[in-house]
Amino acid sequence: MHQQVYHSSEIQAWEGRWFAQQNSAYGLMQQVAWATTEQMLPRLKQQQVNSVAVCCGQGNNAGDGYLIASYLxxxxxxxxxxxxxxxxxxxxxxxxxxxxxxxxxxHTGFAFQHSYDAYIDALFGIGLNSELSSDWQAVIRQINRQTGLKIAVDIPSGLQANTGQALPCAVVADYTFTALGLKAGLFTGQGKAFAGEVTLISLLPVDSALKPLASLAPQYVHLVPRQAFGHKGSYGHVLVIGGHAQMGGAVMLAAEAAFHAGAGKVTVVCDAKHHTAILSRAPNIMLRDINQMSLQEC
Incomplete structure (x- = not known):
């Protein structure tokens, strides 16, 4: 099953529509925090965690942190x-x-009194869009220096929710429990290096106005079996274009990937200099010389 991935603005608008129906903001915070705690408990037990430091910022992500601390x-x-x-x-x-x-x-501030088995990051949520101040960068680096388990609430603090860019640093989490919908930044840019294992905390009913940005393919993609009477023209035609005479590797790899993904026919339009190398690797690829074609033919 494909999981939907969302832009942060879609998630925020979704929450807004939910609250406009007279639903409680604090009630949703309690639900998110409790569901996150439930998902967290088996990991804490598995890692033999006893002591936990919860790091809270100044927004609603911090509210989740305070409640998670209470439930733990x-x-x-x-x-x-x-x-x-x-x-x-x-x-x-x-x-x-x-x-x-x-x-x-x-404790006021982030000078850890001693070491803990786990550190829960509830500093910043999906609203972070600008570079962190030097003070916040120091806090995040302080968390990253600790040896215990790192758990992020919704998104690792310092990570931009849509691009996956660190601003300019982010908490390096072992686990991220993200609420309501998967954020694009957990899977793009630098996101995967910071998010660790991502678990979705799904609570609100999906409404018709919610528009996904993309879908995550399953770990193993199973191609549809081909019909016995089918032919290469029955399964799609992919055109790969690359023109630089000194850079043929990209079109070669892209064309082979298209076949592995299930394309029936693949045509590569590139400099003729690369034709022999491409055919020696994959003789099923069709070739055209980019220098002998008009824009209309492409």
């Missing part, structure tokens, strides 16, 4: 929170109050 404390984990100054979001303040009520130690 109820489960018997030794939890401490390291936090920035509390932001103005009502949901965030409610989540902070829940952690205080649970009796969790909350």
């Amino acid at each position: 404390a109820v489960q018997g984990y030794d939890v401490e929170i390291y936090a920035a100054a509390l932001g103005e979001s009502t949901s965030l303040q409610q989540a902070h109050a829940a952690a205080v009520q649970q009796g969790i130690m909350i």
